Amino acid sequence: MPFMRDLYHQSRAAELATVPWPDVARRAFLDSQFDLQHRHYIGHYANAAFLIVERAGSPLGRLYLHADRDTLHIIDILLLSAVRGQGVGTALLAHVQQLARDGACNAVELSVLRENAGALRLYQRLGFTSVGGDTLRLAMRQALS
Incomplete structure (x- = not known):
């Protein structure tokens, strides 16, 4: 903690x-x-996975996941500022996508603060599309094939 x-x-x-x-x-x-x-x-999210992201035993961030029927939800993903922009987020999202496929999920969903331009660009680059939201957050979804 x-x-x-x-x-x-x-x-x-x-x-x-x-x-x-x-x-x-x-x-x-x-x-x-x-x-x-x-x-x-x-x-x-009582049944969620609350994970600490590590590299070589050193913590880099957190990743909270929750499976719901046929969708894997990214509840939260947060990385230390020192490792942002180094491909860690991309690798994590690729891992989440594989977990979703392995779990027979049809999609990965998340929400992102609209002002978080870096994360928004990453999600869009990886194929997430907007499916709604509110004035603060954008709901995004990536259908898996």
């Missing part, structure tokens, strides 16, 4: 950089947000 918490903190650092809080208050806020998110995921 310490790595997962720190990874979450890192993912929100830029967003909170301009908030004039002391470090202790920022950390307390991020801890509470992480705890809420974690409880939400555990409560709504």
Whole structure:
């Protein structure tokens, strides 16, 4: 859990950089947000796989997956900023696609923040298409053949 918490903190650092809080208050806020998110995921996806992504024994990120009927859902994928753009996300998604095929799933689904241009480009490049969403998030799906 310490790595997962720190990874979450890192993912929100830029967003909170301009908030004039002391470090202790920022950390307390991020801890509470992480705890809420974690409880939400555990409560709504009890049978999900909550995975830590590693390379040579060093943690690089997290990957949360949930199979539902004939679809494999990527609940969350989050990588350390230091490894983004190095092909780790592409490799993870290829692995998820293979897991879905092995599990007789017809599709992989996910949602992405509309402002996350890098992830959105990656998903589109790998064949995910928009299937809806809201003002903050875009729902995407990739049909498997």
